[in-house]
Amino acid sequence: MATDYHKLDDESLIRLIVRARPEALSELYDRYGRLVFSLAVNAVGDAATAEEITQDVFVRVWERASQYRAEQAQVSTWLTSIARHRAIDQLRRQGVRPEGQSVAWADLSPQAEPTAVGPEQATELSIQRQRVRAAVAQLPAEQKQVLALAYFQGYTQTEIAESLSLPLGTVKTRIRLAMEKLRALLPAED
């Protein structure tokens, strides 16, 4: 009987990818390709590089799905973690993390979901997305700014202070307060 990949959960897809089933990777891309691409394009600020990163992330998943450990992170977190490291590494290799580049957080306006995603996954992801965005939206603008530079571009606190001409102590306080607030607002992942 043909497998209905839409109905499988993420971990089942990973298990099928380990068994070299491209249909499972295709489904995983349908679910998270947009998320990975969005993260990459926001980090590197360039669609062509973001496409490369996105493709590399899923090729890596194809090659190393057996190394995924469900007890350590959700599949989506694993994917975005690979994408983030890959993007930050790209920025460091280029030696360019343009100070003027706007790294920003999404606003709260509703956006269309990818149609290829199964309804259950789409709903779950959409709820999770809205919850995270709502939490980030509650942060003061100056905290959002330093958090974006740290998260999307991999700046250290010292680099952020230099980039924004702020005292290091101010940057440290902003990052700490931002993360504490988010911790209070966001329940832990399952």
Next chain:
Amino acid sequence: MASELHVAELLPAYALGSLDEGEAARVSEHLAHCPECRAELRPYLDVAGQLALAAPEAMPPVRLKKQLMRRIDRQRTAPEALKGPGWWQQLAGLLRRSAPAWGLASLVLIVALTASTVWLWQRLYGEDSRAMRMQVVALVSTEAAPGATGKLVISTDGEYGTLVVDGLAPLDAGHQYQLWLIRDGQRASGGVFSVNPHGYGVLEISAPEPLASYPSYGITVEPAGGSPGPTGEKVLGGSL
């Protein structure tokens, strides 16, 4: 007491990966001995893991998925094309065409002998030449593990690798060894492993980036399951 040295104020930035190297090392060191701070860190790691969802959405072009699946398809089929039977089939076809009068038994025998010779030749010389391009990094023990040795073998394309260690002390159930891949002062985990009662262990390395892009490697003792950054004593280390 450890409580006087708690690093709670640094944990949010640590989870985000935005501490400077010195501070990050100090936090890692503290976490090794402080279950309280390790528990405090966990929710911040959860927060960091969810932040990608707050990136402004961008739509990848439709062709990207097609390119990806073509690439996957090439990866799936490429090794097949290099396998022996392709050679054998070509050779058999050639012999059949050039010597139709031969008996079937002779043909089969010649095909088998020729193919096995080709196969042996490919194995002997192919593997040998590939082995010559693989890189091997010798790991040197620290004072914490006198007598321990390790070798890290990196694939020809620099992507993958395997770690083999010997002479490391077996650890209790609450601890494992963790491999660190070091570049620009940053340490990424290459995986955790245990050793057998004789101190021998093998790890198929899991690197976030191609393995050869990390110039240095280190192994530390960590809580079972591994740590986000090195926290325990270093036992082995080496460089490309």
